[in-house]
Structures are given as C-alpha cells and as structure tokens.
Amino acid sequence: MIAKKRKAGQFVIVRINPNGERVPLTIADSDPEKGTITIIAQGAGKSTRELNLKEAGDSIADVVGPLGTPSHIENFGTAVSIGGGVGTAIAYPTAKALKEAGNYVITINGARTKELVILEDEMKAVSDEAYITTDDGSYGFNGFVTQKLQELIDSGKKIDFVLAIGPIPMMKAVAEVTRPHGIKTVVSLNPIMIDGTGMCGGCRVTIGDEIKFACIDGPEFDAHLVDFKNLADRNRIYQHEEKEAGEAFEHACKLHGQG
Ligand SMILES: Cc1cc2nc3c(=O)[nH]c(=O)nc-3n(C[C@H](O)[C@H](O)[C@H](O)COP(=O)(O)OP(=O)(O)OC[C@H]3O[C@@H](n4cnc5c(N)ncnc54)[C@H](O)[C@@H]3O)c2cc1C
Ligand code: FES
Incomplete structure (x- = not known):
C-alpha cells in the first residue's frame, strides 16, 4: 500500500524490533x-x-507511512539537486520527479571520499548534467558541493531552483551561496522524530517567525528561512544516550562475532 501511495519527498518510520526506537527513513x-x-x-x-x-x-x-508532505514539484526551468553523503538517497526521488516534470536537471553529489559516493548511476540517469564531488579529491571534482554550485553560478548558468539535502552545515552553506542570487532553495530537514504524525512536537523547527513540525509540515522547507542553529542544537539533545546505546550495541556485536 505504501509503494502505491507514496510520492517523492515522503518517508516511512520503521521499528527494527518491538522495543526498538522509531527510525525515519x-x-x-x-x-x-x-x-x-x-x-x-x-x-x-x-x-x-x-x-x-x-x-x-x-x-x-x-x-508506517508514507509520512510527510510530498516535495513540491513543478517545471522550474533549470533545477539543481545537491546531495551530501546519505542525503543523496533522500534527494534522488525528488531529482527524478523534477526530471519527469520537464526540468533541466543538474545533480551534484558530494561525499567525503570515493568509497562513500552512492547512487552514481541512478543520479546520472535522471540528470542532464551530473557532477560528483569529493572532499579529498579521490573522485570527481576536488572540493565541496558548494564550490561546484558556485562555479556553475559564476559560469553564468541561469539556475531557477536548488534542492539541497545532507548534513546541516552543508545545507546552511548552500543556502548562503544561493541567497545573494535570490535562487529559490529548498532543504529537507532531519530533526529527531518520534511519532511522525504531528503529535509529539519532537520534530519542531523554526522557519522564519514560525514554529513548524517537520514530520507533517515538511520535511522540505525554504532554506533561506530555516534556523539551522536551532536544528543542530536540538539534534544534540540525546547525544549521551545515543553514544551509550551505540557502544553497548558494538560490544554485543563483538560478543556475537557480527560486524
Ligand atoms: C524525515 C527524515 C528522513 C530521513 N531519511 C534518511 C534516509 O533515507 N537514510 C538515512 O540513512 N537516514 C535518514 N534519516 C536519518 C535517520 O533517521 C537517523 O540517522 C537515525 O534515526 C539514527 O538512529 P540510530 O539509532 O541509528 O542512531 P543514533 O545514535 O540514535 O543517532 C545518530 C543521529 O541520528 C539522529 N537521530 C537519532 N534518532 C533520530 C530520530 N528518531 N529521528 C531523526 N533523527 C534521529 C540524531 O541526529 C543523532 O545524533 C532521516 C531523518 C529524517 C528526520
Ligand atoms: S515527530 Fe512528533 S510531531 Fe513530528
């Protein structure tokens, strides 16, 4: 039923076991x-x-799903889809939908190093121009996704829409590159979610003067209005518990010989 109903930009929440936490993907x-x-x-x-x-x-x-508001898709003209790390997996369905809507699609997929580049072929298949960037220069353009984006803007290419999904500092940096040029920019936010249906308030984010719940009002928002500092601070709330759970899990894996 989820496969039939879902639209680009939506997510599911899974529980691996009955006592497990709820993981949005x-x-x-x-x-x-x-x-x-x-x-x-x-x-x-x-x-x-x-x-x-x-x-x-x-x-x-x-x-459970599909959850969240689907991506707003229209023929903007030239659309750039930027994915950083696993953000590429989140950007892919929207890039595909932008292509299907008739946009000239440019994709920029960034990773720290060559081994961490994902969905290269899938992204190429939905792109008119596809670029890979690596921070260490081991593959593709040597540098950050923002440098590649700046290069495209400086070359005089008319860009009508930018979608950026990845680590918070990356999305914030993309917003600052496009802001002076007035390019409409959308980011997909990753606050801590619990129910995913607008009831717990865990995923609240500050967008301009408003408080929004990313699970129902998002996860995509206007990048130029997002309070990224508030998002980063809130995502650190359970750092101690996450570290403890991770270490206990690693210990259990070693005992059972699992990687
Ligand atoms: C709408 C949405 C879509 C996402 N899609 C993807 C995806 O396609 N692929 C992917 O790899 N990751 C995705 N994420 C991130 C993913 O949900 C977290 O990496 C995961 O929940 C971490 O859980 P953990 O127990 O493995 O790690 P933990 O050690 O518990 O946490 C690691 C980090 O993940 C984040 N996190 C932890 N719990 C949650 C939670 N319940 N909700 C949101 N973030 C959390 C926190 O920033 C935390 O610091 C998405 C997040 C959101 C909100
Ligand atoms: S996850 Fe509970 S309100 Fe959004």
Whole structure:
C-alpha cells in the first residue's frame, strides 16, 4: 500500500524490533507492481546499524507511512539537486520527479571520499548534467558541493531552483551561496522524530517567525528561512544516550562475532 501511495519527498518510520526506537527513513524508490519500497540507511548509530545487519528474507517489527508532505514539484526551468553523503538517497526521488516534470536537471553529489559516493548511476540517469564531488579529491571534482554550485553560478548558468539535502552545515552553506542570487532553495530537514504524525512536537523547527513540525509540515522547507542553529542544537539533545546505546550495541556485536 505504501509503494502505491507514496510520492517523492515522503518517508516511512520503521521499528527494527518491538522495543526498538522509531527510525525515519526516506522512501528512495518504490515498485507499485511488486509492492516494494527502497530505503537506504546509513549506519549512524544503534538502530540503523541493527537494520543494516538484516539479510534478505529477514523481517522488522513494523513500518508506517508514507509520512510527510510530498516535495513540491513543478517545471522550474533549470533545477539543481545537491546531495551530501546519505542525503543523496533522500534527494534522488525528488531529482527524478523534477526530471519527469520537464526540468533541466543538474545533480551534484558530494561525499567525503570515493568509497562513500552512492547512487552514481541512478543520479546520472535522471540528470542532464551530473557532477560528483569529493572532499579529498579521490573522485570527481576536488572540493565541496558548494564550490561546484558556485562555479556553475559564476559560469553564468541561469539556475531557477536548488534542492539541497545532507548534513546541516552543508545545507546552511548552500543556502548562503544561493541567497545573494535570490535562487529559490529548498532543504529537507532531519530533526529527531518520534511519532511522525504531528503529535509529539519532537520534530519542531523554526522557519522564519514560525514554529513548524517537520514530520507533517515538511520535511522540505525554504532554506533561506530555516534556523539551522536551532536544528543542530536540538539534534544534540540525546547525544549521551545515543553514544551509550551505540557502544553497548558494538560490544554485543563483538560478543556475537557480527560486524
Ligand atoms: C524525515 C527524515 C528522513 C530521513 N531519511 C534518511 C534516509 O533515507 N537514510 C538515512 O540513512 N537516514 C535518514 N534519516 C536519518 C535517520 O533517521 C537517523 O540517522 C537515525 O534515526 C539514527 O538512529 P540510530 O539509532 O541509528 O542512531 P543514533 O545514535 O540514535 O543517532 C545518530 C543521529 O541520528 C539522529 N537521530 C537519532 N534518532 C533520530 C530520530 N528518531 N529521528 C531523526 N533523527 C534521529 C540524531 O541526529 C543523532 O545524533 C532521516 C531523518 C529524517 C528526520
Ligand atoms: S515527530 Fe512528533 S510531531 Fe513530528
């Protein structure tokens, strides 16, 4: 049912086991015929690493979705989709939808190093121009996604829309590159979510003068209005508990000989 209903920009919340935490993950792709969805999870901590240990045929406790407001898609003209790290997985469905809507799509996929570049072929398939950047220069353009974007702007290319998804400092930096040029820029925010249906307030973010709930009002918002400092501060609230859970999980994995 999720595979049939989902739209670009939406996500699911999964629980790996009945006592596990609720993990929001973007629906990267779906096959309505087979009834399958594709999620791509970076092993950031205990729950995502536990998920990544699953093999084909294993099961998880539950999945709820599609959640969130779908991406606003229209023919803007020239649209640049920027993905940093696992943000590329989140940007991919929206880049694909932008292409289907008739945009000239430029994708910039950044990673720290070559091994961390994901979805290169998939991104190329939905792009009119595709660039890879690596911080260490091991593959593609040597530098940050923002440098590549600046280069495109400086070359005189008319850019009508930018989508940027990745680490908070990256999204903030993209917003500052596009702000002086008045280029409409959208980011997908990743606050801590619990229910994902607008009831707990855990995912509240400050957008201009307003408080919004990212799980229902977002996760995509106007990058030039986002209070990124507030988002980063709130995402650090459970740092101590996350570290403890991660260490306990690593210890248990070592005892059971799992990677
Ligand atoms: C709408 C949305 C879509 C996302 N899509 C993807 C995706 O497609 N692929 C992907 O790899 N990651 C995605 N994330 C991030 C992913 O949810 C977190 O990495 C995951 O919850 C971390 O849990 P953990 O137990 O593995 O790590 P932890 O050690 O618990 O946390 C690591 C970091 O992840 C963040 N985090 C922890 N719990 C949550 C939570 N309940 N909700 C949101 N963030 C949390 C915090 O910033 C934390 O510092 C998305 C987040 C949101 C809000
Ligand atoms: S996750 Fe609870 S209100 Fe958004």
